[in-house]
Amino acid sequence: MRDIKITILSDGTAQIEEPFCFCGEHNAARLCITLNDELKTDVSYYLLSFDVYGLSRRIVSNIISGANSTPAYVTGGVIYCPLPEALTSTGELTVQVEAHKRNDLEVTRITKSAVFTLGFEPSVMGIDGELEEECGILPELAAAVESMRDLKALFGGTTDLKAVIINSLGFTPQASPAQYTYSTAQVSATLADNAEYRMTGLQTLTVQYPEDAKFECWMRLSFAASGDITVTLPAGTGYIGSAPDFKNGETWELSFKDKVLAAKKVGDDDKDAGGENGVTPHIGDNGNWYIGSTDTGKPSRGAKGDPGAKGDPGVPGEKGDPGAPGKDGANGKDGAQGEKGADGKTPVKGTDYWTVADKQEIVNDVIAVLPDGTEVSY
Numbered sequence: 265m266r267d268i269k270i271t272i273l274s275d276g277t278a279q280i281e282e283p284f285c286f287c288g289e290h291n292a293a294r295l296c297i298t299l300n301d302e303l304k305t306d307v308s309y310y311l312l313s314f315d316v317y318g319l320s321r322r323i324v325s326n327i328i329s330g331a332n333s334t335p336a337y338v339t340g341g342v343i344y345c346p347l348p349e350a351l352t353s354t355g356e357l358t359v360q361v362e363a364h365k366r367n368d369l370e371v372t373r374i375t376k377s378a379v380f381t382l383g384f385e386p387s388v389m390g391i392d393g394e395l396e397e398e399c400g401i402l403p404e405l406a407a408a409v410e411s412m413r414d415l416k417a418l419f420g421g422t423t424d425l426k427a428v429i430i431n432s433l434g435f436t437p438q439a440s441p442a443q444y445t446y447s448t449a450q451v452s453a454t455l456a457d458n459a460e461y462r463m464t465g466l467q468t469l470t471v472q473y474p475e476d477a478k479f480e481c482w483m484r485l486s487f488a489a490s491g492d493i494t495v496t497l498p499a500g501t502g503y504i505g506s507a508p509d510f511k512n513g514e515t516w517e518l519s520f521k522d523k524v525l526a527a528k529k530v531g532d533d534d535k536d537a538g539g540e541n542g543v544t545p546h547i548g549d550n551g552n553w554y555i556g557s558t559d560t561g562k563p564s565r566g567a568k569g570d571p572g573a574k575g576d577p578g579v580p581g582e583k584g585d586p587g588a589p590g591k592d593g594a595n596g597k598d599g600a601q602g603e604k605g606a607d608g609k610t611p612v613k614g615t616d617y618w619t620v621a622d623k624q625e626i627v628n629d630v631i632a633v634l635p636d637g638t639e640v641s642y
Contacts, residue, residue: 265346266293268382272300272361278380287387290349297343297361303375304341308366312336312343314351315358323351357382441482449488455481455520469495473523483518484530487511501525 269281285293312325325336328343336345343361351357358381365373442456446463453461454472457479463469464486487493493510501523508516508527515530548554553562611617
């Protein structure tokens with residue numbers, strides 16, 4: 265392995281001792297980068313950043329943290345990094361050294377060298393291919409053009425340019441298909457390769473295949489409007505899709521290829537061509553469906569159905585809020601008459617009771633006997 269020796273100077277620039285290295289080499293050379301003091305002091309790990317031929321596409325090396333890092337590693341203040349083909353595939357490689365300081369999971373400082381550029385000697389590059397015994401189409405085309413050097417024959421004669429090229433390449437152009445037309449009710453035909461058959465007013469058709477199993481042909485069959493329709497195909501005929509069912513008044517197109525038939529009724533694809541817009545049904549005043557102004561007699565709503573089965577009891581609801589106070593009730597009826605009480609005592613005046621007049625008379629009597637101060641005392 266060849267060493268590309270690089271010294272990072274005190275100002276961060278690079279001094280390069282560059283041996284011969286070639287484009288497309290893989291791990292045939294390695295970078296040997298001697299670091300300056302700034303890049304060696306208090307560093308957790310290194311990265312090398314690459315830009316291949318100034319494409320502004322950064323390629324980063326592995327984390328370089330010691331002698332056990334791979335593929336790039338650092339030991340004794342020198343980073344060693346082998347150059348894979350991905351970095352030597354063009355003639356120029358830009359490099360920069362990054363020194364990272366990390367505190368736990370946080371990068372606290374990144375110090376970089378100046379950018380420096382390496383050059384590689386040319387190599388045979390391109391898409392890989394293999395040698396072949398026979399030459400390809402381009403040399404054959406070149407030979408065809410060479411055979412048309414005679415401009416008089418090319419432009420003034422009967423030979424046209426397309427025919428000259430085809431003949432020079434040894435190609436045989438496809439001939440125009442043979443045309444066969446029938447307008448009788450009964451037809452018996454042995455199919456031919458590269459042929460077209462058109463039949464009208466057809467009732468009975470019998471088909472035979474050619475002896476050569478490799479053939480292609482096409483048919484257009486227009487069947488009579490009345491009468492029995494009979495189409496007989498050889499045993500062993502294969503079908504793409506289902507076997508056709510021919511009917512009066514129909515037109516079919518058939519394609520045969522090596523005893524395999526693909527058939528399509530003309531008009532089956534008309535719906536794909538885009539017809540006129542249809543009439544949107546609507547509900548009339550009588551409740552029936554109408555198409556345009558025609559009553560279909562079909563009610564828009566179905567008949568009333570039978571009652572459904574009784575459902576399961578529902579889940580009890582939550583307790584409701586207290587109700588408002590009720591109104592005063594009506595007066596109750598009179599109670600029953602009570603039993604007769606015992607005879608009462610007749611009160612005696614002067615003993616059981618005094619009238620107001622009696623009380624006043626007593627007061628007056630008491631006042632009358634009171635001394636009035638005129639009496640003589642002894």
